[in-house]
Amino acid sequence: MGRPTLPGTTRTRLTEAAAALRPRPVRIAVLAGSLAVSVGLHLALGDGNVAWLLAPIVLLAGLAGGVRPALGYAGAAALAHLAVDLTQQPSPADTIGFLARSAALPWLAVVGAAGTDLARAKEKAVQRSVREDPVTGLLNVRVFYDQLAQLRRAEEPFTILLADIRGMRTLNERWGHPTGTEAVRVLAHVLRRASGKELRACRLGSDEVAMALTGSERERAGDILQHVVTRLHDEQVVLPDGSWFEVHAAYGLARYPEDAGDEVSLLRAADRAKERAKAAGLDRAAAADGRVL
Structure with missing residues (x-):
């Protein structure tokens, strides 16, 4: 089974959007702000579905910063919303849904990071083909x-x-x-x-x-x-x-x-x-x- 990746057109559009998040201060501000807003809405509305608003943000985090920052953000988001859910005394069926959502957000982070890794690998391969002899790896x-x-x-x-x-x-x-x-x-x-x-x-x-x-x-x-x-x-x-x-x-x-x-x-x-x-x-x-x- 290969690594999860995004369709080409979707990955291109998300990559363009993620470019604005590449500077670390901007990325931290956007991710922290979006998490605070989603948790606030969850508390105010009592509806855990607002956590899914973070799905595109998690994808962008993977595309902008790589797998580790994206997984960290997705994990924090999943735990924050799960904590809110558990305070509302959910039924067993609801709890299963909450756990599934908690697993889905980190998975989206992996998908986004995989798209970034693939794009970077292709870029490096093109650069090598332009500069290097394919047999020896020396300069052409x-x-x-x-x-x-x-x-x-x-x-x-x-x-x-x-x-x-x-x-x-x-x-x-x-x-x-x-x-x-x-x-x-x-x-x-x-x-x-x-x-x-x-x-x-x-x-x-x-x-x-x-x-x-x-x-x-x-x-x-x-x-x-x-x-x-x-x-x-x-x-x-x-x-x-x-x-x-x-x-x-x-x-x-x-x-x-x-x-x-x-x-x-x-x-x-x-x-x-x-x-x-x-x-x-x-x-x-x-x-x-x-x-x-």
Whole structure:
């Protein structure tokens, strides 16, 4: 059984109405005021049905604030009206109805919050599809280039680290592209861990991943490179025959603004350095200035 949700049109209209309740002070004032009015009417009229006037308010609470605040409000409303009902010495049949109403209000809160969660999940999925490579979860090429351009315009020094998995062609030809894709995921995972909170890494090709490292010290890029190489040694891909593929890579480094004046030229410089690293052996790195690390 799936989570309860609202029909699309109803959810849209309620979401629009709930937008006004998003500020916390406004939401508290509206919810407290509506609860006070409904309880007052209940006491004055002696009719518990006025509690149902809170049904749309509970839905809006879920849409505006999420499940916890909405459940808290619905629970308080249900208990307040139930307390009024019990002071009127209800019959057993009436008591059952009061209890059913008390359960229905929190349920409406869950429905409203479920609508909010669904909308937020869809929004996040759209944002991810625009920004990320679906295989690795890294940035896509367009967003990566945009970030490099922003760094250049801000005149902030940065280093490009280009990593190329060794043996990918053989891996794809023998075991198929899904196995090769898993090797790329492993490399992406290591780079994502190395990049920290601010991810500036992308998948450039079937076996190639790039990462931008900000800062003015060359030593920082070297330290991160060593961390990546060390971590990658601990990662393996299980092959269909039960054996293991050890993920190795060649690395190229190029630095802005010393090695190139724009992001395209910088990536080309890193690519040339990477080719020199390939010639030097497994897990080797080379810099654009000619050094092999």
